Amino acid sequence: MTDTIITRFPPSPTGYLHVGGARTALFNWLYARKTGGKFILRIEDTDILRSTEESVRAIFEGLEWLGIDWDEGPFYQTKRFDIYKKYLDQLLAEEKAYCCTCSAEEVETMREKARAEGRNPMYDGTCRHKKLPPQPGAVVRLLTPDTGSTRIDDVVKGPIAIPNTEIDDFILCRSDGVYTYNFAVVIDDLTMHISHVIRGDDHVSNTPKQILIYEALNAPVPKFGHVPMVLGPDRTRLSKRHGALGVMEYKKMGFLPEALLNYLVRLGWSHGDQEFFTIEDMKELFTLEAIGRSPGVFDVDKLTALNAEHMQKKSPAELLPLLLEQMTALGIPHGPEDPRLPAIIALLQPRSKTLVEMAQQAESFFVDPTSYCEVAAKKNFKGGSVDVLKKIEEKLMTAEEDSLEAMEALLQSVCDEMDLKLGKVGGPLRVALTGKGQSPGMGETLALLGKERSLPRIRAAIAHLETF
């Protein structure tokens, strides 16, 4: 009826938003944005037992964090039963679906039998021609063809054909009156005018069933695109046992949403050799044709590298609120609006792969070291270190300003006067000031710490060395 592109993301609220789901959401979203189409959010909560309100909130939270917004919805399938009923009645009236009173146990026996005979386990059609009237406890099944095959013209995988003998008369409506996934999706996609169904590979075997429903309804079939799964390091489908999967876990680990998105879009899709994509790049360049056909292994190292790159490309002002949030989450004290923050961030940007790393390194600028890193102290606190620190203390005390230039000049003069290389001066100072073996340059550190904070730390180190 219209040629605008309409995609959708239909999570089932049985858990948080995981990276696999986020990726399919991303692909659908990007395709809609790229083509100026619409992106719909639909909550598939027909599994009454497992669907929870909490999961719905978790999914919203994840999408919001990622910046994936939707144009319509969220629609809830459990609120659309009247619509499903209308279509089901039509199918029943046209005898394209029928009632079945076989028990779950009976069906299970049929499946075992089929398996034993080397066939695909499925329902054998016992109630097919019984013309049973609707009754409590009965399920409604689709009357599927016994011959021929059903074709999918998959936009990412190409043509796929499944023999109809492999498809049984599956259930459209359960005995408790709740519609099944396969039926609800079709009716929703149909009534929402979804043009492209982009979803995980794991749905390919559902697709012919769904196509059969469209055909029974004489309805137009949308385009399907099945994207390969995301695998864990052991090359099986990514799942809880592979570690942190909830999208919000990645936030906790200090990843930027755009970095996660960048990583996810590249996992299974490519645009030549380009690795770095901003959200805008993705919206502009994404195509269904460039989605790969083979599954990919999720690699945190690569995500981390991409995250580092995104962090470097952001401005300190953009990073500021994110860093403060992270520091708070980690319990690292920070001045609410410390004017030094932008400068600290700029210094830490090239040496932080995640916000967590940045927060941990930023700690030195707000909290005095409570102990000295053992290896760093061993390497840098040795004979002569006290003298170096005393010299620095002396000069710092009389310093008129603590600008970067002044601090670097101060350090240089210490070297000159004591006839030492910069390394001999920077080493002990670094441990004194930060307690660590690594930090930004000493000139910068001194300048940002300022005289007032630096002096006590240096004195503490001197005291430590003298009593030791």
Next chain:
RNA sequence: GUCCCCAUCGUCUAGCCCGGUCCAGGACACCGGCCUUUCACGCCGGCGACAGGGGUUCGAAUCCCCUUGGGGACGCCA
């Protein structure tokens, strides 16, 4: 077991559709080196793959077949 899908460096991938320009390119990781007051960043270099076998062809990573391997699905879950 049955059906479907997939197959380029350890990983993500370019190239494949429209065979030659590919003794296969990029990125992550790893290993060296340079830079350097430490750690990073940056730069330079290295390691490293067309699963195997048959065809087709003057010529195949690219086309066809088989084998093997991997993934997925077989629910009154989605």
